[in-house]
Amino acid sequence: MKTLAIGIDIGGTRTKIGLVCLDTGQVEAMLVTPTETKESDRFLCLIGEAISQLEAKAVADGSALTGVGIGVPGFVLADGRVDSTYGFLDFMEDYPLAEHIQRQHDLPCRLDNDARVVALGEAMYGQGKGYSRVLVLTLGTGLGLGFTIDGKLDGPLPFAHMGGHITVTTDAFVCYCGKTGCLESLVSGAGIQRIADRLAWTQTYPTLPQTAETIFSQQQAGNADAEVIVDEYINYLKTGIDNYVNLYAPDVIVLGGGIAKGLRNETHRLHTPSLLNPYKAYKTKVVISDLEEQAGILGSAALFEPNN
Numbered sequence: 001m002k003t004l005a006i007g008i009d010i011g012g013t014r015t016k017i018g019l020v021c022l023d024t025g026q027v028e029a030m031l032v033t034p035t036e037t038k039e040s041d042r043f044l045c046l047i048g049e050a051i052s053q054l055e056a057k058a059v060a061d062g063s064a065l066t067g068v069g070i071g072v073p074g075f076v077l078a079d080g081r082v083d084s085t086y087g088f089l090d091f092m093e094d095y096p097l098a099e100h101i102q103r104q105h106d107l108p109c110r111l112d113n114d115a116r117v118v119a120l121g122e123a124m125y126g127q128g129k130g131y132s133r134v135l136v137l138t139l140g141t142g143l144g145l146g147f148t149i150d151g152k153l154d155g156p157l158p159f160a161h162m163g164g165h166i167t168v169t170t171d172a173f174v175c176y177c178g179k180t181g182c183l184e185s186l187v188s189g190a191g192i193q194r195i196a197d198r199l200a201w202t203q204t205y206p207t208l209p210q211t212a213e214t215i216f217s218q219q220q221a222g223n224a225d226a227e228v229i230v231d232e233y234i235n236y237l238k239t240g241i242d243n244y245v246n247l248y249a250p251d252v253i254v255l256g257g258g259i260a261k262g263l264r265n266e267t268h269r270l271h272t273p274s275l276l277n278p279y280k281a282y283k284t285k286v287v288i289s290d291l292e293e294q295a296g297i298l299g300s301a302a303l304f305e306p307n308n
Contacts (some may be wrong), residue, residue, distance in 0.1 A: 004061075068109045
C-alpha cells in the first residue's frame with residue numbers, strides 16, 4: 001500500500017494542490033485553484049474542495065493518506081499559525097491555518113514557509129538529491145530562500161525566510177522592505193522590469209512584450225539591448241549568490257521559479273569561484289530546477305516524511 005500525502009503550494013495567483021506518493025516522490029494527481037487573497041472563508045472553501053477530491057482519489061486507490069502539508073508565503077509558527085504574510089493574504093495574520101484544515105478534513109496538517117518547502121522538494125526529489133548542503137533560490141515575483149542539510153530543513157522555524165533582502169548595492173531604489181538595493185528588489189520579475197524601463201525597452205521595441213521571458217529569449221537570439229539587461233541582472237544575482245556561499249557553504253545552488261528558466265544557459269556566470277571560499281577544497285555549482293512548479297507540492301507533502 002502506498003503512503004500518500006497532500007502537498008499545497010500557495011502562489012501569487014494560483015494555488016497548486018497535489019497528491020504525492022512519499023515512497024516514490026511522484027505527484028500522482030494535481031489540481032490548481034485561484035489564490036484567494038481577501039476572504040478567509042472563500043480561501044478555505046477553494047482549498048477544501050481540492051483536498052476532498054484528492055482524499056477521495058487516495059481512498060479509491062486503497063492508499064493511506066498521512067496528512068496535508070502547506071507552503072505559506074510568510075512566517076509560520078510552531079503551533080501551525082501563520083504569523084503574517086506581510087499583506088499578501090489580507091486575512092492571514094495570527095491565522096490558525098493548520099487548525100482550520102485539521103478541523104475541516106480530520107487530517108493532520110503541517111505548515112512551513114513556501115520557499116523552504118520548495119527547497120525541501122528540490123533536496124529530496126530534484127536537483128539537490130544526493131547533496132548534503134542544498135541552497136534553493138526561487139526567482140519570481142520575489143526571491144524565496146530555503147536551505148537544507150542532509151535532506152532536512154535547517155531548523156524548525158523559517159527564521160531566514162527574509163534572506164532575499166540582503167543589500168547588494170547602494171545605487172538603486174528602496175525596496176518594500178525598507179532597504180535600498182536589496183537583492184530581492186533587483187532579481188525578481190519587477191527587478192528585470194525596472195532595468196528594462198530604465199533602458200526604454202517598450203519605446204525601442206513596441207511590439208515585444210516587456211517580460212522576463214521575452215527579454216531572455218531576445219538575449220539568446222543576439223539582441224544587444226536584451227544582453228545589456230540580462231548582464232545587469234546576472235551581476236546582481238551573482239553578487240547575491242557569492243554572499244550566500246559565504247553564509248551557507250552549499251554543495252549545490254538550485255535556481256527555481258519562472259525567471260530561472262531564462263538562466264539555463266547562464267549558470268556558469270552566476271558564481272565567482274576565485275573569491276575567498278569557506279574552506280580550501282570548497283566547490284559548488286549552480287543548476288536550474290527540473291521540478292519546476294511541482295517542487296512546492298513535493299516539499300509540502302515531504303513535511304510528512306519521517307525525518308522531517
